[in-house]
Amino acid sequence: MREALVPSLRIIVPAYNETARIGATLRDYCSYFGSGATVVVVANGCTDDTVEVIRAAQERFANLSIVEVRGAVGKGCAVRAGFETGSEPFVGFTDADGSTPAVEFDRLFRSLRESSADGCIGSRWLPGSTVRPAQGPLRRFVSRAFNLLTRGLFGLRFADTQCGSKVFRRASLAQVVDSLEQSSYAFDVELLWSLQRSGRRILELPIAWSDRPGSKVDLLWTSWSMLLSILRLRIQNSPLWRARLMSRIGSDACVPVRSSRRVLVFGSDSPALFDVVAALRDGGFSPVDARAELFAWQPRLRGLHGWTLRALFFAWYAFVSDRKYDAVVEVEGTKPWFVPAFSVKPAVLVKSTMATFPAQVRSLYRRCLEVDAGAASDVVARIALLDARLHRAVFVRDGHANRLNYRDADSGIVESLTLR
Numbered sequence: 001m002r003e004a005l006v007p008s009l010r011i012i013v014p015a016y017n018e019t020a021r022i023g024a025t026l027r028d029y030c031s032y033f034g035s036g037a038t039v040v041v042v043a044n045g046c047t048d049d050t051v052e053v054i055r056a057a058q059e060r061f062a063n064l065s066i067v068e069v070r071g072a073v074g075k076g077c078a079v080r081a082g083f084e085t086g087s088e089p090f091v092g093f094t095d096a097d098g099s100t101p102a103v104e105f106d107r108l109f110r111s112l113r114e115s116s117a118d119g120c121i122g123s124r125w126l127p128g129s130t131v132r133p134a135q136g137p138l139r140r141f142v143s144r145a146f147n148l149l150t151r152g153l154f155g156l157r158f159a160d161t162q163c164g165s166k167v168f169r170r171a172s173l174a175q176v177v178d179s180l181e182q183s184s185y186a187f188d189v190e191l192l193w194s195l196q197r198s199g200r201r202i203l204e205l206p207i208a209w210s211d212r213p214g215s216k217v218d219l220l221w222t223s224w225s226m227l228l229s230i231l232r233l234r235i236q237n238s239p240l241w242r243a244r245l246m247s248r249i250g251s252d253a254c255v256p257v258r259s260s261r262r263v264l265v266f267g268s269d270s271p272a273l274f275d276v277v278a279a280l281r282d283g284g285f286s287p288v289d290a291r292a293e294l295f296a297w298q299p300r301l302r303g304l305h306g307w308t309l310r311a312l313f314f315a316w317y318a319f320v321s322d323r324k325y326d327a328v329v330e331v332e333g334t335k336p337w338f339v340p341a342f343s344v345k346p347a348v349l350v351k352s353t354m355a356t357f358p359a360q361v362r363s364l365y366r367r368c369l370e371v372d373a374g375a376a377s378d379v380v381a382r383i384a385l386l387d388a389r390l391h392r393a394v395f396v397r398d399g400h401a402n403r404l405n406y407r408d409a410d411s412g413i414v415e416s417l418t419l420r
Contacts (some may be wrong), residue, residue, distance in 0.1 A: 007063070009037040009109055009167070012082030012093040014075050015054075016044045021212060023053050025098035030061035032102035040065045041096070042082045045072030076180070076187025083177055092167030097212040100165040104208050109167050111205060118172035118200035121192070122207030123160035129206035142223050149227075153234045154193045158204050161188050165207065172200050179324055185222060186229035193233070239319055241344060262324065263383065266290045266339065267331030272352050272373035276331055283380030288325065290337065297321075310337055317343075327383045330365075331373065332357055341365045348382050 011029060015022055022041070029039050043051050043066060054066045067081055079093045090109065094100050100122060112120035124131050125147070135143070143162070150156050162185065176194040180187070195202060232249045240246055263285045267273040280287040294313050295302050297320065301312060317323065317339050330340045332352040340347040341364040349368040357365075371378045 007036060007038045007088055008090055008113075009033070010082075010086040010088040010091045010170075011037055011039045011105070012079050012091065013039060013041045013096050014044055014078035014082070014093065015041050015046065015050055015096040016072060016075075016078075017046050017048045017050060018096040019049045019053055021097045022050060023057065025096055026054065026057045026061065026064060028098060029094075029102045029105070030057065030064050032106065033063065035063060038063050038065060038086060038088065040067060040082050040085055042067045042069060042078040044069050044074070044078040074183030074187075075185055076190075077183040079187065080177060080180060083173065087170075089170055090167060091170045091173060092165070094166075095164035099210050099212050100163075100207060101210075105165050105167070108165060108205060108207070111203060112167055112169070115203060116201070117203045119166065119168035119195060120203040120205060121158065121160075121167075122163040122165040122209070123158070123204050124163055124207065124209045125159040126204065126206040130208045132208075132210050135211060139219065142219060146223070146226065150189050150230065153230060154189065154196075156189070156192060156196065158192060158202070160204070161192055163207065163209065166191075168195075175200075179322075182229055182233065184225055184229045186226050186233065189230055190233055237322075241323065246344070261285045261326045261383075263287050264290055264293070264325040264328045264339075264345075265331070266329070266337040267350075268333045270331065270333070270352070272350060273331045275373070276329060276350055276379055279377045279380055280329075280383075283377075285327075285380065285383070287329075290339075293321070306335065310335060314338055329379060329383070330368075336361050336364075338364065340368050346383055348379050350379060 011033070013022070013025065013029075026039065026041070029037075033039070039061075041054050041064070043054065051066065051068060054064070058064050058066070065085075067085065069078060069081060082093065083091060090112065092105070092109065094105055104122065108120045108122055123129060125143075143160075147159065147161065150158075150161055166188070172195065175198055176191070179194060180190055182190040192202060228249055232246075235241055235246050235249065261284065263280055265273070265277060265280070265287045267276075277287045290313065291309075294309075294316055297316060301309065304312065314337075323343075323345075325345055327346040327348070328340045328343050329348045329350065330337055331350040336357055340349060347365075347368040349365050349370045350373050351370055352373045356362075369382045371382055
């Protein structure tokens, strides 16, 4: 058992209907790490007795907490909900089935702590690793094919992106976690790719791994879902994302977790624009001035206006920006910005009585929801509606109450995640 006085590590365990397997995993991890780590189980829409098993274990282990999520939102979403809790300098996650024993997870943690790297992940495919019992030919083929695909699409150098045990420095993770949106098993790929693109260094070590019975993963269906998810991820970060059809690929695998909801706002200075910005702030969104974004990228463009400015902004948005916005809003003026008409983001056009687009221009905005300028507060409701249609669920950080709010996309009900 590791001894420590102050917890320096938080271990997230996503769990969906794991009554039969999670008890042994919690006994292993909680007893091994003791006061050196906090183990947090994120019960992800469980319909069996998983929560009761966890609560029973809490009576024995003081270092065990639980976060309950009403509704099955996927591994990625559950892990990110766990990331939002605690303040330990190191945070990681492992599978609920105990396929990676605590002593092996501790080896990853020690290697990270003793290095200058930003993260450390286990691998079942590096020399020195052990997998018992050996996986069948079909699973090995699917695993290797998926790894080749991720190497080709993302340039990832890892031998095994899908091993369930990973640990990171919290400060490094905080730089990318708000931009993640994969809720499926492709979450691991998105996380590692985001860290790699931000210049973070990740260690990969061989690991002892056991294939536990009782897996609920359908190999063929999961493989197809992951293929769609990683294709969406790659296309989303390319100019192809401008095509509306592309947003449909893997859309059911996306559940963003974020500390704020960014809305890109277009429009000339006017009372209607100011009202919309104020309504967005009051509604918990973070409005971003489109012109300010462009000028921040290229200050020399400040002297431009009219069609030239709009053309340059459209080119910047499509080919240069990271497009990390959750929605786009345009307040109708004398000249259109066109981005909301072509963006795949949830889009709202605020109709103004002061200036009206010609019929030909307005026809381009037929996919945008429209609201009247006199009802600026309705913009918030419309964006929330579009957001709910786009995603099954959304977690939003409530900094004032230090909690996560969970909104069911079907019912629209907002509940808080409970941490015990």
